[in-house]
Amino acid sequence: MxxxxxxxxxxxxxxxxxxxxxxxxxxxxxxxxxxxxxxxxxxxxxxxxxxxxxxxxxxxxxxxxxxxxxxxxxxxxxxxxxxxxxxxxxxxxxxxxxxxxxxxxxxxxxESSRMMQMLKRFRDERVLMGRHTELDQSVLDRALIRNEYSQVEGSRLPKGIDPLTLERVKGGLDARVAQTASSLAQQTGVSRSTARRYLEFLVAQGEVKAELDYGEVGRPERRYSLG
The missing domain is CATH 3.40.50.2300 (Response regulator)
Structure with a gap:
């Protein structure tokens, strides 16, 4: 890393x-x-x-x-x-x-969540720039639209999706390790139902991947990781 x-x-x-x-x-x-x-x-x-x-x-x-x-x-x-x-x-x-x-x-x-949001954005932009020698307009636009906490961006979210909670949930995810809604809820301090609702929203947006983990016994669990 x-x-x-x-x-x-x-x-x-x-x-x-x-x-x-x-x-x-x-x-x-x-x-x-x-x-x-x-x-x-x-x-x-x-x-x-x-x-x-x-x-x-x-x-x-x-x-x-x-x-x-x-x-x-x-x-x-x-x-x-x-x-x-x-x-x-x-x-x-x-x-x-x-x-x-x-x-x-x-x-x-x-607030810790705001600091973490800034650090994640910084890391994401560095990774993006490090992967390219040139950028087309669409990729550049994604890199330049940086203020996820703005009123304008927040107003575009559907009802029931708060931008601060959304960023907290996203900040708890990892591209390498898939997590359940329960483990993410414990990590971020939100309820399990809230974690699942926000995770499914991120899946619908294409920002998060979901997969079923059948394990050894019991019902399969849905696990989430950054897309």
Missing amino acids: TMYRVLIIEDDFRVADINRQFIDQADGFAVVGICHTASEALVFLEQQEVLPDLVLLDAYIPDVKGLELLWELRRRFRTLDIVMVTAAKEVETIQEALRGGVFDYLIKPI
Whole structure:
């Protein structure tokens, strides 16, 4: 499995540790450093033979103003993917960050499910790009439509399908190991009936594969894996 390296830039030690715990829970990701100031972060990056794949960046860093560090990272380390993890809700700040090409913008306090959704999307896009030397328009469109939590996307879901719960269920699935609705329910904290309903919706959408496991005794079980 490819391991994606993550740098956390956060002046609040408690929040930095929470973010580290989120990353530690995600398959395929590892925290390679935690920096609490801009100067510390720039020194850390200059010393790396291989740059991190992803940076979690707070907007409020004590030794810089505003989003100066974002633009400095863009200037000096162009290949970095950056996610803002910040309490800054001002539209002006958000717009500037988006102009700076951030991969995502997470507003504190961060829910684990939202962090996991971002990490999964990051991993999926890296895998997609790694499989191709060129992309046609349809594949590129799928890669660029990234905000699964938007009101527009959520409104297109059928009645009874919540986008947050849907992402939680999808996040618990694996392409390599097929799971039952019961095991996925236990893993994600939803009821068995909810897990089955969302899994069948994903099967209908072509995002999940279902197969029957006859086992040794008893009724066959339906198992699900990412398509």
